[in-house]
Amino acid sequence: MSMLTPPGMGGKYRITGDKYPRMRRPRSLGRIAVAAVAALVVLGLGGWGTLQLIDVFGGDDEKTAAGAQKGDCRPAAAASAAPPPPKPSQITVNVYNATPRSGLAKSAADELKKRGFAIGKVGNAPAAYDKKVEGAGVLLGSPKSHEGAFAVLTTQVRGAQLKTDARKTADVDLILGTAFKDFETKRQADAALAVLAKPVPAPTGKC
Known part of the structure; x- marks a missing residue:
């Protein structure tokens, strides 16, 4: 008789063998709650990571589009850049001497001609300017x-005053004043x- 068989019982009620059913402990509600919270945390972190990836790979395009709408400091397109200045050979210069120094207009005209400028009239300054230009020139x-x-x-003569008149022609007068000493050196002027x-092109937007 097995030790598991109560006294006085036998036959079909007899329990044989050395195994018996094990009783499971009831699951703890605390463990279930902890597991649920952990699952929610994992899902939350996963969603946050997805948003970060979207921001990394897609944010630049959005920022670029926003910058294009608001305007940034990118250089203007070459098509909108200012036209290049004329070459010295395309500029006709009339050289006038407003100082007491003799021969100044001719020597200045000769130097400008060496530097590629076209020379027009050379002589003494008109009465409105003769002996009345104290600076380097006009x-x-x-x-x-x-x-x-x-x-x-102005790359050739420093400190010249700029004035305009009603002429329709493209020539320019250089009226040499008493403060004129010499032109800028050829190297500096070039x-x-x-x-x-x-x-440098102007920026397309506000910085």
């Missing part, structure tokens, strides 16, 4: 001269011309 031309001729000539020929 550049006098039509309003359109500001678009190129003045900028090119370097300034090189910078002038390659201006």
Whole structure:
């Protein structure tokens, strides 16, 4: 008789063998709650990571589009850049001497001619300017001269005053004043011309 068989019982009620059913402990509600919270945390982290990836790979395009709408500091397109300044050979300069120094207009005209400028009239300054220009000189031309001729000539003579008149022609007057000593050196003038020929485009938006 097996030790599991109660006394007085036998036959079909007899329990044989050494195995018996094991009773499971009831699951703890606390463990179930912890597992549920952990699952929610994992799902939350997964969703946050997905949003981060979307921001990394798709955010640049959105920011670029927003920048394009609001305007940024990118250089303007080459098509919208200002036209290049005229070459010295395209500028006709009339050289006038407003100082007491004799021969100044001719020597200045000869130097400008060596530097590639076209020379027009050479002589003493008109009465309105003769002995009345205290600075290095005056550049006098039509309003359109500001678009190129003045900028090119100021690379040669520093400190010249810019003035316009009612002329319709493209020539420019260089009236030499009492403070004029000499032109900029050829090397300095050529370097300034090189910078002038390659201006930096203006930004397309506000910085």
